[in-house]
Amino acid sequence: MTQRPHAMVVALTGGVAAGKTAVARRFEALGVHVHDADVAAREVIEPGTPGLAAVVDAFGAGVLDDAGRLDRAAMRRHVFADPAARQTLEAIIHPLVRHWLHQRALAERGPYCLLAIPLLAENIEHYRWVDRVLLVDAPEPVQLARLIDRDGIDEALARRMLAHQASRAERRAVADDVIENNGDESALDHAVAELHRRYLALAQHR
Secondary structure, eight states: OOOOOSSEEEEEEESTTSSHHHHHHHHHHTTOOEEEHHHHHHHTTSTTSHHHHHHHHHHOGGGBOTTSSBOHHHHHHHHHHOHHHHHHHHHHHHHHHHHHHHHHHHHOOSSEEEEEOTTTGGGGGGGTTOSEEEEEEOOHHHHHHHHHHHHTOOHHHHHHHHHTSOOHHHHHHHOSEEEEOSSOGGGHHHHHHHHHHHHHHHHHTO
């Protein structure tokens, strides 16, 4: 059985370009620790880690750059075109990321912390130990526009990226709290402040 952290744990999730980073920054400004699955995914395959060794075992040394690090751009192109390769890579990295996040949560001594997990809905069965799920949601047309603007990509690629993720309905089904982020970013200030007060109160009675 997975050990439950001392602090209350809120999993922060949302589709690509929904505004998770903007929300996470606001919680951090309030003194809340945010542990990011994207940071974990980089750290668990740093040179010298068992994670990188497992990736090389699965895909060969050709996935490394001249400095001995994972060539992320080449790897991304490879797994995007090959679902089986993507599953192989995820089977290596996802358990390592979950362990990294769990260890960070166990070390927390504050009232609560956030775990930023983009693919939470797709892997919710592995995160039963979190206390709440906070979804940052935006309509698909808003996501598309932000993604095209943010990454400088065309609409066809942006739509493919959205299609690779869980649907809005699937994300909403696992959420306890929802921030609607379909307008100006400044509107997030009030939403985050309200949730911060609620989470502090919940953490006291946990």
